[in-house]
Amino acid sequence: MFDKIYHWIDERIDLKSLQNKLLNEPMAGGARFAYVFGSVLLFIFVMQVVTGILLMFYYAPTADHAWESTKYIMQEVEFGWFVLSYHLWGASAMVMILVMHMSQVYLWGAYKKPREVVWLVGLLLLLIVMGFGFTGYLLPWDQRSYWATTVGVEIVDKVPIIGDFLGRFLRGGAVPGAQTLSRFFVIHVMILPLGLIAIAGLHVFLFRRVGPAGPFKGAKRELTAKMEYFFPGQVYKDIVIVLLVFVAICALAIYSPHQLLDQASPEASDLDPEPEWYFLFLFQLLRDPALSFLFSGEWGEFLGAIAIPTVFLALLVALPFIDRNPERNLLKRPIAVSAWVVVMLSIVVLTIRAIQFRE
Numbered sequence: 001m002f003d004k005i006y007h008w009i010d011e012r013i014d015l016k017s018l019q020n021k022l023l024n025e026p027m028a029g030g031a032r033f034a035y036v037f038g039s040v041l042l043f044i045f046v047m048q049v050v051t052g053i054l055l056m057f058y059y060a061p062t063a064d065h066a067w068e069s070t071k072y073i074m075q076e077v078e079f080g081w082f083v084l085s086y087h088l089w090g091a092s093a094m095v096m097i098l099v100m101h102m103s104q105v106y107l108w109g110a111y112k113k114p115r116e117v118v119w120l121v122g123l124l125l126l127l128i129v130m131g132f133g134f135t136g137y138l139l140p141w142d143q144r145s146y147w148a149t150t151v152g153v154e155i156v157d158k159v160p161i162i163g164d165f166l167g168r169f170l171r172g173g174a175v176p177g178a179q180t181l182s183r184f185f186v187i188h189v190m191i192l193p194l195g196l197i198a199i200a201g202l203h204v205f206l207f208r209r210v211g212p213a214g215p216f217k218g219a220k221r222e223l224t225a226k227m228e229y230f231f232p233g234q235v236y237k238d239i240v241i242v243l244l245v246f247v248a249i250c251a252l253a254i255y256s257p258h259q260l261l262d263q264a265s266p267e268a269s270d271l272d273p274e275p276e277w278y279f280l281f282l283f284q285l286l287r288d289p290a291l292s293f294l295f296s297g298e299w300g301e302f303l304g305a306i307a308i309p310t311v312f313l314a315l316l317v318a319l320p321f322i323d324r325n326p327e328r329n330l331l332k333r334p335i336a337v338s339a340w341v342v343v344m345l346s347i348v349v350l351t352i353r354a355i356q357f358r359e
């Protein structure tokens with residue numbers, strides 16, 4: 001029966017060649033766990049879309065109803081609390097896996113010729129994922145989300161040349177209010193998802209054109225690894241990690257569900273506004289007493305909130321063009337590896353200090 005259906009479809013749309021294209025991709029150096037991160041990111045994104053659509057059945061994106069509808073989701077809708085908490089932990093997981101994916105391609109030198117464009121398109125995806133975090137944070141419309149967004153948009157205002165326009169565009173008025181919420185909502189549920197689907201499609205298409213970089217020379221496995229195809233070896237590895245990530249996100253959603261604070265109120269709040277944890281390191285740069293000699297005052301704020309992140313991003317863009325040495329062996333790239341260690345350590349230390357600062 002199934003055979004017949006398969007042949008009927010195969011005769012019409014040539015399933016065999018589709019299967020060949022999708023599954024029989026040669027994996028340089030054989031299937032390995034180092035290649036799972038991209039697939040895990042795609043999986044998390046699909047789940048964010050599914051849970052996001054479920055939330056939209058109940059969420060009302062207006063200043064009058066956003067907070068109440070979120071409270072309704074958390075307290076009244078069956079499993080609403082789980083879906084919302086999954087969505088929030090899913091976002092955190094996406095950022096974590098994104099950092100791992102970037103680290104892996106960076107440390108393996110996979111940004112080098114001929115994969116420069118894959119790397120650059122990846123950077124667009126990084127910006128989109130950060131945009132998701134920033135815009136989504138406002139949607140519950142509680143005190144924390146309102147005040148953190150107020151601070152965030154004030155930082156956008158300070159960007160030279162386009163900052164004023166961008167700030168007004170995001171805010172939709174003099175102070176964050178109903179317009180801001182509508183705009184953030186449209187960006188979060190329409191513009192960014194469409195952007196991510198298109199750009200991730202391009203990213204994977206380009207990756208398939210050049211093929212995986214494979215292990216760098218000197219890696220022991222390369223000598224023994226046979227040539228394998230994407231299916232089945234890599235698919236199985238991907239599925240194992242995807243399942244682990246799924247279980248971890250579910251567990252986090254169950255054991256640490258989202259906490260909704262009081263409804264947003266534009267009158268001054270005594271709450272110290274804080275962004276989502278993955279932006280905390282940047283925030284701490286501006287408020288850490290140990291660094292106040294560098295980052296206080298108007299210029300200090302500009303340096304910490306705009307100049308350093310922009311220069312860092314520009315360096316990431318320029319990386320494949322600055323580092324033209326084809327050498328991909330980690331042990332022979334001390335500068336690249338030290339730079340990665342310094343950046344990661346700074347982010348971890350600043351995040352830990354931000355959490356201590358809170359207590």
Ligand code: HEM
Nearest residue numbers: 035037038039041042105110118119122123125126212213
């Ligand atoms: C939502 C975000 C992203 C998704 C869904 C994604 C997806 C993927 C997938 C499916 C692959 C194929 C192989 C693999 O899994 O390693 C890949 C490879 C690659 N990605 Fe991404 N990626 C994302 C973000 C990024 C970022 C931020 C960068 C770096 C700036 C990046 C750079 C690369 C590079 C250089 C490769 C080629 C790796 C190789 O040849 O070994 N990606 N990506």
